[in-house]
Amino acid sequence: xxxxxxxxxxxxxxxxxxxxxxxxxxxxxxxxxxxxxxxxxxxxxxxxxxxxxxxxxxxxxxxxxxxxxxxxxxxxxxxxxxxxxxxxxxxxxxxxxxxxxxxxxxxxxxxxxxxxxxxxxxxxxxxxxxxxxxxxxxxxxxx
Numbered sequence: 001x002x003x004x005x006x007x008x009x010x011x012x013x014x015x016x017x018x019x020x021x022x023x024x025x026x027x028x029x030x031x032x033x034x035x036x037x038x039x040x041x042x043x044x045x046x047x048x049x050x051x052x053x054x055x056x057x058x059x060x061x062x063x064x065x066x067x068x069x070x071x072x073x074x075x076x077x078x079x080x081x082x083x084x085x086x087x088x089x090x091x092x093x094x095x096x097x098x099x100x101x102x103x104x105x106x107x108x109x110x111x112x113x114x115x116x117x118x119x120x121x122x123x124x125x126x127x128x129x130x131x132x133x134x135x136x137x138x139x140x141x142x143x
Contacts, residue, residue: 011046011047011050011127011131013050013054013131013135014128014131017131017132017135018054020135020139021051021054021055021058021135021138021139022054022055023139023142024055024057024058024138024139024142025057025142026057026141026142026143027057027059028057028058028059028086028138028141028142029059029061029086029087029088030048030058030059030060030061030084030085030086030087030138031061031063031083031084031085031086031087031092032044032045032048032060032061032062032063032082032083032084033063033064033065033068033072033081033082033083033084033085034062034063034064034065034081034082034083035064035065035066035081038081038082039122040081040082040098040099040118040121040122041081041082042122043121043122043124043130044082044084044096044100044130045062045082047130047131047134048060048062048084048134051134051135051138058138065079065081075092075094076094076097078097080097080098081098082096082098083096083097083098084096084134086137086138086141088141095137096134099118099121100121100126100129100130100133100134101133102126102129102130102133103117103118103121103126103130
């Protein structure tokens, strides 16, 4: 969608993270459960798209929640999106569920600011930290 493309253009990765992503030699498979209408997904999906554009070893499989509820539930016990899952052979690991860890930590620390934190996440105020969190995780799979 146009909204998604605009957001992708806005995301510029740090040179350091770009170098880390380019260095990945192993094929990394990621399931990305997301829907275009979801504002939280729009904050996360562009990172995945960017990562796979930088290194073709990073394979992202985009799945809508509709029609994949059973798979989502089997992996996370809920059907929240966005959800990011890495797949190594038959082992699935959920590494993002609804919000990145950096955002979840802020929400836990400041529950009274939940809506503000969520808004800041959606408008990109956490992007640098999210980028680092996601790059570090993906790089950790390249072993």
